[in-house]
Each structure stands twice: as C-alpha cells, then as structure tokens.
Amino acid sequence: ELALNRVSEIHKLNAFITLTQNEAQIQCGQSQERYKTQKPLSELDGVPIAIKDNFCTENIKTTCASKMLENFTPTYNATVYQRLLDAGAVLVGKTNLDQFAMGSGTIDSIFGPTKNVWGYSEGDNFRISGGSSGGSAVAVATGACYAALGSDTGGSTRNPASYCGVVGLKPTYGLVSRSGLIPLVNSMDVPGILARTVDDTVSVLNVLAGFDPKDSTSLTKPYKKIRLPPAGKMSIKGLKVGIPIEYNCEQLSEEVCDVWNEIAILLKNEGAIVKQVSMPNTEYSIVCYSILNQCEVASNMARYDGIEYGFRADEHYSTEKLYATTRRLGFNDVVKNRILTGNYFLLSRNYTKYFEQALKVRRLILNDFDNVWDDVTILLTPTTLTDAPLYRDFVSKTNRDQCAAQDFCTQPANMAGVPAVSIPIKLSKNGLPLGLQLIGKNLSEPLLLAVAKYIE
Numbered sequence: 001e002l003a004l005n006r007v008s009e010i011h012k013l014n015a016f017i018t019l020t021q022n023e024a025q026i027q028c029g030q031s032q033e034r035y036k037t038q039k040p041l042s043e044l045d046g047v048p049i050a051i052k053d054n055f056c057t058e059n060i061k062t063t064c065a066s067k068m069l070e071n072f073t074p075t076y077n078a079t080v081y082q083r084l085l086d087a088g089a090v091l092v093g094k095t096n097l098d099q100f101a102m103g104s105g106t107i108d109s110i111f112g113p114t115k116n117v118w119g120y121s122e123g124d125n126f127r128i129s130g131g132s133s134g135g136s137a138v139a140v141a142t143g144a145c146y147a148a149l150g151s152d153t154g155g156s157t158r159n160p161a162s163y164c165g166v167v168g169l170k171p172t173y174g175l176v177s178r179s180g181l182i183p184l185v186n187s188m189d190v191p192g193i194l195a196r197t198v199d200d201t202v203s204v205l206n207v208l209a210g211f212d213p214k215d216s217t218s219l220t221k222p223y224k225k226i227r228l229p230p231a232g233k234m235s236i237k238g239l240k241v242g243i244p245i246e247y248n249c250e251q252l253s254e255e256v257c258d259v260w261n262e263i264a265i266l267l268k269n270e271g272a273i274v275k276q277v278s279m280p281n282t283e284y285s286i287v288c289y290s291i292l293n294q295c296e297v298a299s300n301m302a303r304y305d306g307i308e309y310g311f312r313a314d315e316h317y318s319t320e321k322l323y324a325t326t327r328r329l330g331f332n333d334v335v336k337n338r339i340l341t342g343n344y345f346l347l348s349r350n351y352t353k354y355f356e357q358a359l360k361v362r363r364l365i366l367n368d369f370d371n372v373w374d375d376v377t378i379l380l381t382p383t384t385l386t387d388a389p390l391y392r393d394f395v396s397k398t399n400r401d402q403c404a405a406q407d408f409c410t411q412p413a414n415m416a417g418v419p420a421v422s423i424p425i426k427l428s429k430n431g432l433p434l435g436l437q438l439i440g441k442n443l444s445e446p447l448l449l450a451v452a453k454y455i456e
C-alpha cells in the first residue's frame, strides 16, 4: 500500500508508463496468505518491484515507450519477471525509458521525459533522470519500489543509477536471461538491477541469475547465491585496484575527477593496492559501439512491419507501402536514423570496411580487459562524466550530437561482457548525486559487489 501510494505521489516525475495495482493487489494478497501458513518463497516474497517497459509481461502492456508497441500486450513473461513472480515479488508498474532503450536520458519516450527527483522543478527546468532506464531509477530513488529492473546495453542501468543516487548493476553477459527482453543489441544487452543498497541488489540478483534454456547465450555454469559479509567484517587489504588512465577523458568534469581521486585514496588508505593501468583502446569504444549497435538495430527492427504485431498504419495501396508507412509513423527519428545507418554499414560494399572492422576493434577492447586482469582485480572509474544535466541543456542540438559521450565510461564493459556496478558516492556542488563505477572480470560479481558494499 505504501509503495502504491508513493507511486501516485510521484506521478509528476513520469517514472511509470503502466501501473499494475490490480496485479499488485492479487500478488500481495497471495503473499500475505503464504506468510500465515508457510515459509516465504524467498527474500523477495511480498516485496514491491518495478520493471522497465521493454521486458515482456503477460497480459500487461509492454510499449518500449514507442508508438510501434503502444498497444502491444505480450502473451508470455520475460524470464526475469517470471523468476520474480516465482519468488513472490509484487509488480507495482512498468517504467519509462527512451524509445526501444535507445538513449541516455529517458527523454525520448512517446509518454514524455522522466524527471529526476533530485533538483526537481516545474516546467522544463528539471534535471534528467538519465537513461535509458530512467523510470526504474526514479522509482527506486523515490521509494515507489524496493528495486527495479533496467536493461543495460551501453550503460542504461548504471547511467540513471548514478544520476539518481541509487545502485545500478550490469551483470556479466549471459548470467541473467535476456528471454523476453525486447532486444536492442543482442550481443551486449543484459537485464540490469537498480536498488537503494548493494545488499538489496544482491537479493534481486540471487533470484534472477542462472541458466535459462530460452536464451541461447545464457551461461550454463550453475549460479551460486551470493552472500555478502556484514559491512564491519570486510577488509580490502591487498586488493589490487586499477585506475584506467584513459577513462580520464576530455569531457570528464573536474568534480567527478575529484570524487574518483578521493575514493582511490580512501581505498589505498584502507590497505588496497591502487595503481594506474592503461587500456589504450578505450577511446575507440564509442564509435565502435555505434557501428555495431546500428547494425544489430537494423536487423532487430526488421520485425516491426505492421503485419504480425504492434502498430499498423492505415495504408492499403500495397504491402510495401504498408510496411513503409507503418515504420515511418511508428518509430521516432533516433530509431529511424539507427536503422538507416545500420543498413548502410551492412551493404555488401561496406560490410568489411565498417562491420567487420568494428568487430576487430571490439576484440581489441576485450583484450584490453583481459590484459588488465594480469595486473589488477578490479577497476575503479567514473560512471558518468557529470552530475545529472538540465533537461533543457541535454536536449539542445549540440548535446544531441554528442549524446554518446555520456556512455564513455560505461560502454566498454558491454563490449567486453564484464560485470560493472555504479554506486552513489556523494552530492555534487549542485546538490545532485555522483556515482562511481567498479568493473570486474567475468562472473566476479561476488567480489565486485563486496567491494561496492565496502565503499558504500
């Protein structure tokens, strides 16, 4: 009840696309019954959660914040939602995002932008929530739910977590099933978790993680539930922490740089071995990502033709015209732009020059990570380059052109598939949250989250 009240109190932040009070009431009732007669199903039994609106939910609309899927109701559940249900969790609603998760601001939704609760103001003088999982981040930050699911292809869980002052985890690629997550870039997409503390994040991860036969990239290795030691009982003595110098990029604000430094010194003072490392191919990540992203988008988006499901234009002249008009009206400019450029990169005369080349660069970026693990166990980096930008500034033309820069520090982890977590550190001069990121090697979540908890 408290969560549902909170959901309606924060209506003006536009964090939710669909509210699921009915489902919540039923699920909650069942949970209460269980508590009377048997052991709770899990730590999440009866716990309110929210889910980004690009995860399929049976009989509940799943829009991807797009006109194309505005009235789409899936006939099955994403594995992650099913696992939450099986664990007794209660769904409070589906959260806002950038259309098809393309963006870093939650500004490109047909339902309007999600406003950050930090630095809130009426009109357009508000701070962006970050994205594309901005609705989930705001839902968690405001206490409308205990935790929320996001998706993370280039930073979409960690970026809004950092701007909204919550924890955002991008698990190892393949650890959490993508079945039922509407794809953006299949080779990089992972379901992400947003919660207020690292312990809460772990509780959710323990329910979600593990092999799923419905996802061909799901890891088969059995998942061992993570149990973090109590905060006072941890030590980081001897832990090798790397500071990758290339993450100190041109647009990084002085303030974020200072916080980064401060925490590095703190870790050193607590006995960690902190050293600078080099990951020379980091600077190519963004451009390499944009090519691979657009190629996979071009392929993924082909399914939206107005025939099988989703929006259909009122066009009867020919099938080709029906496809074309449906796609012209059903997608925003960002989506159309990516489809067009993706198809350009995939033309037979361009394929080797762009797509194959980008795959090679991706390999170099991955090698950077493989090499760095010879030296250190974990990396400490910024999450975002600044605190949450003002909406007005973020949507200005120049910013639009360089919007990808916001993913500079988050994106390489998706290229490599490694786990990364953003944790809130302190407030900026503007009184807004600033987060830092920890990156670990594949399947190092137990260590990664333990260190995150230590810093938290």
Ligand code: GLN
Pocket (backbone or CB within 6 Å): 101, 102, 103, 104, 131, 132, 151, 152, 153, 154, 155, 156, 157, 184, 293, 407
């Ligand atoms: N900003 C990136 C993009 O628009 C990443 C989005 C994401 O992680 N879903 O592609």
